[in-house]
Every structure is written in structure tokens, then in C-alpha cells.
Amino acid sequence: MCGIFAYLNFNVNRERRYILEVLLNGLRRLEYRGYDSSGISIDSSSISENVILSPPPLVYRQEGNIESLVKSVYEEVAATKLNLEESFSVHAGIAHTRWATHGEPSPKNSHPQTSGPENEFVVVHNGVITNYEVLKETLMRHGFTFESDTDTEVIPKLAKYVYDKANEGQAENTVLFSDVVLEVMRHLDGAYALIFKSRHYPNELIACKRGGPLLLGVKELTEDENSGASFSDFKILKDGQPKELFISSDANALVEHTKKVLVIEDGEVVHLKDGGVTILKFENEKGKNSGALCRPASVQRALSILEMEVEQINKGKYKHYMQKEIHEQPESLRTTMRGRLIRGGSSKAKSVLLGGIKDHLKTIRRSRRILFIGCGTSYNAALAARPILEELSGIPVTMEIASDLVDRQGPIYREDTAVFVSQSGETADTLQALEYALENGALCVGITNTVGSAIARNTHCGVHINAGAEIGVASTKAYTSQIAVMAMLALAIADDTISNQDRREAIIDSLFELPSRVKEVLKLDHEMEELAQQLIDEQSLLVFGRGYNYATALEGALKVKEVSLMHSEGILAGEMKHGPLALVDENLPIVVIATRDNCFSKQQSVIQQLHARKGRLIVMCSKGDAVSVCPSGASRVIEVPQVEDCLQPVINIIPLQLLAYHLTVLRGFNVDQPRNLAKSVTTQ
Secondary structure (H helix, E strand, C coil): CCCCEEEEEEEEEHHHHHHHHHHHHHHHHHHHCCCCCCEEEEECCCCCCCCCCCCCCEEEEEEHHHHHHHHHHHHHHHHHHCCCCCCEEEEEEEEECCCCCCCCCHHHCCCCECCCCCCCCCEEEEEEEEEEHHHHHHHHHCEEEECCCCCCCHHHHHHHHHHHHHHCCCCCCCCCCCHHHHHHHCCEEEEEEEEEEEEECCCCCCEEEEECCEEEEEEECCCCCCCCCCCCCCCCCCCCEEEEEEEEEEEHHHCCCCCCCEEECEEEEEECCCCEEEEEECCCCCCCCCCCCCCCCEEECCEECCCHHHHHHHHCCCCHHHHHHCCHHHHHHHHHHHCCCCCCCCCCCCCECCCHHHHHHHHCCCCEEEEEEEEHHHHHHHHHHHHHHHHHHHCCEEEEHHHHHHHHCCCCCCCCEEEEEECCCHHHHHHHHHHHHCCCCCCCEEEEEEEEEECHHCCCEECCCCCCCCCCCCCCCHHHHHHHHHHHHHHHHHHCCCCCCCHHHHHHHHHHHHHHHHHHHHHHHHHHHHHHHCCCCCCEEEEEEEHHHHHHHHHHHHHHHHHHHCEEEEEEHHHHCCHHHCCCCCEEEEEEEECCCCCCHHHHHHHHHHCCCCEEEEEECCCHHHHCCCCCCCCCCEEECCCCHHHHHHHHHHHHHHHHHHHHHHCCCCCCCCCCCCCCCCCC
């Protein structure tokens, strides 16, 4: 949800104008995550090494989109006659996009939040501080006043309190910046990612996290950025080598600057000072220790290289990210399956190789049940894969919405395998369910699109879907890649059985053909635009599916509602006569998914019953079935290519994705950033 970005240049001269643009462009790269306000903090002037207390940092905050912030920043710069050409050899700036949780969107509730009028400590925050009310009351008793309605404001004020207490009676600063932050962390409950800036510690930044995503990017300016020839671990580098350091909650904001990154782990404090990077491990994760300040031992870890290109986060020839990502699905599916499908030969059977789970397959096969756990689109993808996993493995598969599992503390046992599905790998509800499953001893498997994410790090094993960067808030290519991965998971689990070998090989053949079939169904783009024109003024849409395509009904309805803001509902067709039939008349548009699978004849019956009640039908069927499915010719028909039944949801969702996209554009809404929604839901 909230986005964090920071930039520090060391021993390389950068003008204030350049620094502002780096920070503001960093925020632009984070826009897709969802936000309602934004802000930045920079220095008011160059800071001398001999200065005891630097001038207060400047803080700019604005409600609305990034361009509103840009306009207000440059207006204020002009009004205060701040010199945009002033050069800084060292400068630390921070920036933030906020998605409101505590307090309505407004400048006072935007980040960075500060410790008071002098901006002694300035903080940006992603997450929620659950004990902020207690901390706020305590700080108010010590004379602090609060200006915002946020939970975040307690953090910089607590930092000032800790700093003042540590230096009480001292003539000069005697406490390290990292010690202040460590002490602040001990008092915070909840999930968070934080960056601190302070006038008491000029040209320094500190980042820390417990739950929220955070990455450090390193660019040493004398290196070939693509060579990978960088220092292999972090030591305090005081050799004066020019470098630029970046901190972000999202790799998309880093890739245009550097591919050399470190994923900051929970409980770590990353201190940027004098061009060096020091990592301190906060040993007590719960933060309950009391007493004097302590300094844990430093940690040294290797950098990793981002496997993404700048082109992936640009729109290219497309008008919108959602449009681009829908049309990228043939290639994203190829990438998902590359190196994982084995065609076999004269002496070798067709098979699937998933390296991330191969050492745990025996344990999974012995499971007494498999739980699929996810939220939203990821839950729907798992639902689409459940039938084939049950069929091939013979293991009962249960579906769990992550938040509901945690709320009711549903039973999980050591003999269970829990599969956690999340595009970002940082979904807060899914992470809490993962913690619960780990506590109960289940084998935990992660399926994510983000290397180094919390789910990827904390599960016992897993599979990356490798769909590439997905910028649009409404997930499209990640959904289809998730289904493909879970179908391959089912194949891998059942690889030791002979009885269903023909079925497995048929699915593998269909997986090889899937990208070309997706390319074929994308040709319906214009047809879906015409359908959207007919539905533009409608208030509601029903989608009926069953079997493999119950998930398609749910996901198609979700796409329509989240971007076009039209009410839509996915309904299990078997439940039609248990209530939903009362809604049917000649005005309400109804999509019925009736492609060929074991539910085909039942869906034909559904169509007849809806037609008998003068339902306004839109029928999706396999190519060549239009006449048999709709003999009266009264319905609008969408014909799609036929693939193996368990992969048909990948094909069937694409016309509905296109419909949702065109409805949104025609209705004049923001298709990439739907109202009130965020890409990565990192708060509960």
C-alpha cells in the first residue's frame, strides 16, 4: 500500500533540482501501489562537517496525486527563494506515498511525519503501529503535542524523546543514531517499514523493518553496473568512493538506478553514513527488552541482482499498464513455464520440474490434506487449481481466505501442507496466516511473483511464478501464471503415480500450447470493446460458472467491480435456484461460462433455464459450440479456444479481463489505480 523511497548521494555533486527529481520520480514509480497523499523531505542547505546542529530539514506534503505534490513543492521553493542549483556533495532525502489508515487524506496526515516544529526527526512509514495510542498518551504526558491523526506521528516524537533522554545533562550529542532507532523499535508493536532522517545526524539515513517490504539499492559510480563486480558484503566503506544509495519498498523504483540490491530483513537496522552501509540485527524481534541502550553485532550479507529491466515497468506502445499486462500474457506464461516442462522422449516420460519444492515432494505426498490460503485474485487462482490437484494427488484440498482463517483460528496440523499464494509475497493477512501455520507445524509452501518477498523467505519451500513486473492494481498476468504454476504443482505431486499418466501428459501438452491459445483469444479485444459499449450504462453484472470455472466467475466479477466500479457478482451456477434466480429479468446482463468440461451439460441446462425467464445472456463457449449452446440464437456468444479442462480458466478469464478494461476506459475511470484500492495490501 504505502510507498517508501529514499536517496542518498555521497561524494558526488548533485544539484537540489536533481535530488528533487530523483525523489519525485521514485514516488511516480510507486504510484501503482495505491495512495491518496504524498510527501518528501530534503535539506534546506549544504551541511558543514563542523556544524553542531544542522538547519531543520524541509518537509513538503500534499493530498492527492504525485503531480499535486510536484506543483506544491515547486511553488513553495519559488516562494521561499530556495536555490534549485545549489549543489550537495552529500545529501539524504526521503519520500512517501500514503494510503490512509489512521486519519483522512490531508497534508497534516501525509508523510513524512516529524517530531515537532524544528523537524529534529523525520520519518516515513509503511504499516500500522498497533500500540500507538498508549505511546501517544505517554508522550503527551511528557509535553509532546500532536498535529496529525496518524499512528506514525508517535515514531519521530518517540525518537526525539529517546534522544533527549540519552543526552540529558550532556554538553553535546553522545548517542548514536542507530541506538536511538533501536530503542524506538523496542517500543513499537505492529508491522512496519521505516526510514529516519534527523538534523542531529546530518547526511545519514536509517531504515528498519518488521513486516513491511524494504530494499536497499547500491550504485557505485566507478563500476560497470551490469558487471556484478561489487563488494560482496557490507562493511563501513570510508574510502571516499562516489556512490548513490537508494531505499525503496518496491524494486520498481530501484531498477532504473541500479540492479544491485539487498532485501532488508525483519529486525534489521540499516545505517547509511559516510558512504558506508552498516547492518545491525535487532536481536529481540518482539521488542520487549527494557533497560539501557545496547548495540547488537553488525551483519554482513551479499548483494543480489534484480532480474528485471526498466522496459518492464514502462507502458511501451500501450495506453495503460492493465492493457499492456493483459496482452503480455502469452509471454508471461512462457516465462512461467520455461525450464519447468520436460517434453520427454522415446525413453523418458513427459514431466514437470519445480526445483523449489523437489526436496519436499515426499512430505507433501504424505500430507493428510493441502490448504490453499490467499486473498482476492490469488485465492481465486488457487480455487481454479483445486480440482486438478485433488484429482491427480488424491489428497483433500481445502480453501481458506487468509483473514478468515486467522480470525477463527481454524485447525492446522503437522500433517498438513499449507500453500500460500500471493502476487506480492507481502500481503499482510496472508503473512499472518503463514505465521499461524508455522506455529502449528505445517509444511508451508509459497507461490509468489516477488523474489525475496516475506512469503518467499519465510516458507519452507516454494515456486516463483516469474510473471514479470505487474504494475496495474488489478492483477491479470499474475493470475494466469498462478494457475499455470499450481497446475504444474499438481503434476509434480502426482509424478510418482502410473494410473493417471495419460492425463498428466495431456495436461503437459496443453501447457506447451497454452501461450499460443492465449494469443488467439486476445484477438477478441475488439469484440469485448463492443460488448463494453453495450454495457456502459448498466449498474450490475452477474457471472455464472461451475467446476473449474467457478473461479473464473469470481475473478471475472472481481475484475469488473474493482476497475470499472460496476457492481458485479460471481455465482456458483449450482446455486442458481437457491436465490440468485430471483434477480433474473430481461434487463440484467448475465455472463454464463459454458466451455467444454465435465460441467458442460449442466451449464447448458442453466442457459435454458435463464433463457426461459427472459434472461439477458452473454454466453462464453468453446469454438464451434455456439449453435448447440444457444440454439435459439437469442444470446450474445463469446467463442474461445478449447484447451485441457484444468487450464481452461486461463483462457476463459481473458475476455472478462478485456471487458473490465474497456468498461473502465469507456466510463472514464483510472484503470491502473482503481478508487480506494492498493496493489500490495501490507496492512490489515
